[in-house]
Amino acid sequence: MMHFFLANNREELIERCRAKVAQRPLRSATSQQLQNGVPLFLDQLIQTLRTEQTSKPMDSRRISAPSGGGASISEIGQAAALHGRELMALGFSVDQVVHDYGDLCQAMTDLAYERDAPFQIDEFRTLNRCLDNAIADAVTEFSYQRDFAVADRQANEMHEQLGFFAHELRNLLQTATLAFTAAKTGDLSLYGATGTVLGRSLDGLRDLIAQSLDEVRTASDASAQSRTFPAADFIAEVKLAADLAAQVRGCVLRVSAVDPRLAVRGDRDQLYSALANLLQNAFKFTHPHSEVTLDTYAVSDRILIDVKDHCGGLPPGNAERMFLPFTQNGEDRTGLGLGLSIARRSVEANNGTLSVRDVPGTGCVFTISLPRYATAAR
Missing domain, CATH: 3.30.565.10 (Histidine kinase-like ATPase, C-terminal domain)
Structure with a gap:
């Protein structure tokens, strides 16, 4: 039976998956990456297969969910979602999320061929269902986290641009105010040095506002x-x-x-x-x-x-x-x-x-x- 084969060869399968990951460009099989990935999925797959050999085979849906996932929360789904979140945090791409589970399927197939281990059709169906649900949940969570990260970055960029505008606006207004106060207090002519500072500051305010409006219109830096x-x-x-x-x-x-x-x-x-x-x-x-x-x-x-x-x-x-x-x-x-x-x-x-x-x-x-x-x- 498949669950005996998987349990007896668990460490070999994990090591083969590590080797496959290490062969990809810019990838490394870290303990963090694998914590909720292949080892945990393999254990849950074994548990699912064992449960389906009991008198209550439908209890396996609690572990791995039915075909198509549905709205139910399963152990495989929760672990896969956490795995997808970890890979997003490590800077990996969505295709690498899918590859992690594909590696296990390939490793199982290769080892079964080498050991001449026959599997039943129903066992393959269970394997495909578990892989399908795990990949779907991992990719869904990965996409959510990526969207959150993009939204946060865009919000931070917008806040930074607004901060730059407010900072420059305040600087120019402060200089203009200083020049005006100096001219008023000293009863100075606006044609002298103080007037030049005031004029330069007012021109700067005008240009800053005009540039900001241009940036809004063109959605690009001036x-x-x-x-x-x-x-x-x-x-x-x-x-x-x-x-x-x-x-x-x-x-x-x-x-x-x-x-x-x-x-x-x-x-x-x-x-x-x-x-x-x-x-x-x-x-x-x-x-x-x-x-x-x-x-x-x-x-x-x-x-x-x-x-x-x-x-x-x-x-x-x-x-x-x-x-x-x-x-x-x-x-x-x-x-x-x-x-x-x-x-x-x-x-x-x-x-x-x-x-x-x-x-x-x-x-x-x-x-x-x-x-x-x-x-x-x-």
């Missing part, structure tokens, strides 16, 4: 508007708004002179946003009455923009984690923890890199690295 512009002019523009923010935070901003021959190529708004986020992060975490420095210089074929603060340094292992969305490391929890993530994404969209270097006991140095260009002769 392409970067690349052009070449003098690095010195760019840094001077950033400094106008940063000076106001530094005053509010009670720190000093020092900006070194920039070689007028250096030029940057990229989307000016994206790079402005990236550098503004780095400076705001520095003002937020640097110690009161300390200094934040902004240096721009060339090294070989790269232009480097350094933002150095006096936050006291980073705890071990926190450097790269700082760039993760919605991550906040300091005690000041204002904002969404998106500034550094936005900055890195903006820099990388312009063929650059953004890195951080810890200066123990002193602070951090954030460095934007961009391809080097030269300004046109004036």
